[in-house]
Amino acid sequence: MSAIQKIKGFSDLFPEDSRSFTRMEAVARATFGRYGFGELRTPLLERTELFAKGIGEDTDVVGKEMYTFTDRGERSVTLRPEATAGVLRAAIEAGGIETGRAARYYTFGPMFRYERPQKGRLRQFHQINAELIGSPEPAADVEVILMLQDFLTSLGIADLSFELNSLGCRECRPAYRSALTSYFEALDAEKLCEDCRRRMHTNPLRVLDCKVPACKALVAGAPVISDHLCPGCRDNFAAVLALVDRAGLKYSVNPRLVRGLDYYQRTTFEVTSGAIGSQTAVAGGGRYDGLVQLLGGPDAPGVGFACGMERLAMLMQKPEAAQLDFFLAVTDTREGSGALAAALLLAHKLRSRGLSGECDYAAGSMKSRLRHAGRLNVRKCYILGAEEFDAGQVTVKDMEEGDQLRLDIAAFD
């Protein structure tokens, strides 16, 4: 019988991988804590309408990529494809959004999108997500962007590009959308991919984001949002850029930067790296004024971002495993001697003194066990052979200094 395998696009994180994740989470907690953010953990499963409403029916995420099913109570539920909608739902439900006061939350965890798996793109991936809810100020946008930069720098990740754009607001975006639709209509629409032929009417901004080469070529001459911003959005974006300049962040303005989720207004940003193949975005975010209200909350603005943990892991130095204090090898192989039980109890005593270590149950020569201990990078190797056991002792070999001595097991009581 063949062994059961994991689902395509899902991955297992063994200790050498999860160490990177643990480190990212620790650095995020420390960094975001300095900005007054607190951790919010929301469910993985939400009502489908939360994402359909929040992210937008005509996005790829909602239209093609959600893991949606009917539960046993006949409700349509969805595994979260992103964190923002759930965080806002939780904050609204808890009455935590007071107008005039900013709420700051971060969250980590798995997200689910039925995308075509490739390097850096999974169907279950992990995000570190932060939201600052309640402030319309450009300073809030910049604080969040600086917090993201602070986090990435603290992780030791360099050579990243920050791209910024403004997507306008409810006032000026409709005119830009019409200009885009007119532009695409004037072209030979047959040249666009099937999705974009639909999108050019339903959601023309999405065409700007299409990865199909033919669409990319046509998009090159499309009108840019910066020429269509209303005075309010223009001033707002200028204020954001002025603050980012003063803070010394290196960035570029990309007037074609659109995001895959429909809730963005005004400032949007992405952080990319050329070092991780074709999936270059390691983080993305922006302002989503209007979303809280759309989800049934007060008229509160917000801004936030999410980083892809798998993509960050590719750019980070892999953390080493913590060094173990001991490895306890039982070389007394006499049947029923009781050495194994004595070893287990000795290890238990060592751990109760705060030491970390592994008890060896494997058979094999002394040499191969010491080799294993060497690979484990332990400080001390404890050896319980027949001679030691009969004498109520254990040999302790210092793996760094090389010297060894015998100690009474009773001395560890």
Ligand code: HAM
């Ligand atoms: P997003 O751009 O869809 O934004 O995702 C953020 C990051 O998650 C991406 O930059 C990427 O690193 C990672 N990511 C997305 N999809 C995948 C995938 N299939 N496999 C691996 N990594 C992936 C959001 O999700 C927004 N909720 C961010 C936000 C928060 N905006 C405001 N607040």
